[in-house]
Amino acid sequence: MEYFNKEIETMSREDMTKLQSERLVAEIKYVYENQTLYRQKMDEAGIKPEDIKSIEDIVKLPFTTKHDLRSSYPYGFIACPMSDIVRIHASSGTTGKLTVVALTKRDLDDWSEAFARSLAIAGVTKEDVVHISYGYGLFTGGIGAHYGAELMGCAVVPCSTGNTNRQLQLMRDLGATVLCCTPSYAMFLAEAIEKSDEYNIEDFKLRVGVFGAEPWTQGMKEQIEQKLHLKAYDIYGLSEISGPGVSMNCGCEDMHIEEDLFYPEVLDPETLKPVPDGVKGELVFTTLRKQGLPLIRYRTRDLCSITHEKCPNCGRTLVRMSRVTGRTDDMLIIRGVNVFPSQIESALTKIEELNGSHYLLVVERVGILDTLEIKVEMNPNYFSDQVADIEKLRKKVDHEVTSAIGIAAKITLCAPGEVPLSEGKTKRTIDNRKLD
Ligand SMILES: [Zn+2]
Numbered sequence: 001m002e003y004f005n006k007e008i009e010t011m012s013r014e015d016m017t018k019l020q021s022e023r024l025v026a027e028i029k030y031v032y033e034n035q036t037l038y039r040q041k042m043d044e045a046g047i048k049p050e051d052i053k054s055i056e057d058i059v060k061l062p063f064t065t066k067h068d069l070r071s072s073y074p075y076g077f078i079a080c081p082m083s084d085i086v087r088i089h090a091s092s093g094t095t096g097k098l099t100v101v102a103l104t105k106r107d108l109d110d111w112s113e114a115f116a117r118s119l120a121i122a123g124v125t126k127e128d129v130v131h132i133s134y135g136y137g138l139f140t141g142g143i144g145a146h147y148g149a150e151l152m153g154c155a156v157v158p159c160s161t162g163n164t165n166r167q168l169q170l171m172r173d174l175g176a177t178v179l180c181c182t183p184s185y186a187m188f189l190a191e192a193i194e195k196s197d198e199y200n201i202e203d204f205k206l207r208v209g210v211f212g213a214e215p216w217t218q219g220m221k222e223q224i225e226q227k228l229h230l231k232a233y234d235i236y237g238l239s240e241i242s243g244p245g246v247s248m249n250c251g252c253e254d255m256h257i258e259e260d261l262f263y264p265e266v267l268d269p270e271t272l273k274p275v276p277d278g279v280k281g282e283l284v285f286t287t288l289r290k291q292g293l294p295l296i297r298y299r300t301r302d303l304c305s306i307t308h309e310k311c312p313n314c315g316r317t318l319v320r321m322s323r324v325t326g327r328t329d330d331m332l333i334i335r336g337v338n339v340f341p342s343q344i345e346s347a348l349t350k351i352e353e354l355n356g357s358h359y360l361l362v363v364e365r366v367g368i369l370d371t372l373e374i375k376v377e378m379n380p381n382y383f384s385d386q387v388a389d390i391e392k393l394r395k396k397v398d399h400e401v402t403s404a405i406g407i408a409a410k411i412t413l414c415a416p417g418e419v420p421l422s423e424g425k426t427k428r429t430i431d432n433r434k435l436d
Contacts, residue, residue, distance in 0.1 A: 004120040021054040023288035034079040115148020115245035126153030131176035140243025183216040190227035219349025252313040254320035347404035353382040365433040372409040
């Protein structure tokens with residue numbers, strides 16, 4: 001088993017707790033002295049840096065939210081002089097207001113190491129040719145993967161997104177062994193190969209896929225693995241904490257968190273109290289070594305669970321998080337029931353007569369009643385235009401979906417190609433209710 005930083009990745013729990021405690025004490029002192037807005041939060045809560053003596057004291061500290069970052073746009077949360085900042089990223093939200101993050105040289109080095117450790121988890125070495133189809137630019141995906149793969153010593157092909165034909169040509173001709181992109185883009189490329197007369201998957205050398213930046217399901221993962229002839233890994237990150245590389249799965253389902261850099265807590269989304277290992281809640285991160293934009297108890301809105309149990313798959317001792325199954329703010333409330341698009345996707349991708357990852361959810365309010373319509377493509381191999389066949393399949397999908405989400409939905413079966421995946425992050429939900 002290869003490691004990028006064996007000392008950290010296999011550290012005993014006792015040593016990790018000691019390291020996290022030392023780093024938290026230093027980070028809080030630094031933040032209190034340099035980050036005015038968080039110092040105000042601490043003052044309001046009556047907490048002084050001296051009150052934080054170990055990692056267990058983290059629960060005493062106030063939270064930071066995305067709203068805090070947006071309302072202090074652009075530089076309100078920066079904790080160092082601009083002369084120490086070497087990179088700025090920004091992400092846009094649904095409200096149109098940008099969230100800006102800024103990094104020092106050491107922040108960049110830590111992020112690159114975190115991504116390189118993730119690559120090592122997937123068995124990537126300096127021998128690999130890494131094709132990056134994440135977007136390059138303000139989004140952290142492309143450049144984050146790029147720096148991490150270069151630090152590992154891989155041959156990096158910075159393709160960014162778009163121009164499918166050129167992507168496929170470069171991947172095949174340059175002998176890419178590793179593909180980094182969003183899962184929906186991996187599916188898009190896989191289907192482009194299937195449809196093409198020019199490309200045959202047998203001519204590609206792909207063996208590892210590092211996919212992240214949007215939620216996906218086990219069913220979609222299996223489809224991508226089978227279509228692209230590679231082993232797919234989940235990589236997790238968020239630009240506010242660090243781009244991709246905060247955590248990565250090692251072959252078991254769960255993802256190891258680089259917890260010496262990013263300390264995780266899972267909290268009940270209602271009470272904001274910690275939940276036990278294995279129980280799902282909102283993921284909250286504290287950066288333990290950030291200089292440019294340190295964030296203390298940042299509420300990610302992502303829902304998952306964590307476990308400290310020994311990993312059955314590799315020798316890493318780093319805590320593991322489950323795949324993110326939704327976001328507290330992606331959650332749809334339909335007729336009083338919490339519905340996550342990922343639950344529906346899971347049900348759809350299990351049905352082999354469907355192209356289950358090609359779906360769209362449409363929510364409407366008819367009178368006082370909310371309705372959910374699920375449009376999903378039929379698998380071309382099972383496609384039929386016979387009314388009786390379609391009705392039989394529709395009933396099967398209806399049954400699977402209802403048992404997954406607990407409410408009935410209108411199922412609309414579409415011909416292959418009618419619910420296309422886009423090249424970037426694919427929008428899965430259209431909510432036409434006027435709820436404000
Ligand atoms: Zn492991």
